[in-house]
Amino acid sequence: MLHGRHIAESARAALSTVDPIPFYAKYGDDTWAAVTAHLDTATEYAAPYQGEEAR
Numbered sequence: 568m569l570h571g572r573h574i575a576e577s578a579r580a581a582l583s584t585v586d587p588i589p590f591y592a593k594y595g596d597d598t599w600a601a602v603t604a605h606l607d608t609a610t611e612y613a614a615p616y617q618g619e620e621a622r
Contacts, residue, residue, distance in 0.1 A: 585605065587605045
């Protein structure tokens with residue numbers, strides 16, 4: 568349960584830290600590309616924190 572809570576907290580922090588506006592500006596009407604790029608970046612941001620929990 569603690570690990571799941573840690574993942575949720577790191578995901579929440581990543582989504583609130585990574586600004587989605589530049590992705591929508593870059594991809595314009597291609598919403599799928601903007602969302603994918605935003606979530607990929609948020610995942611990269613959160614990944615190091617999840618790795619610390621696994622140690």
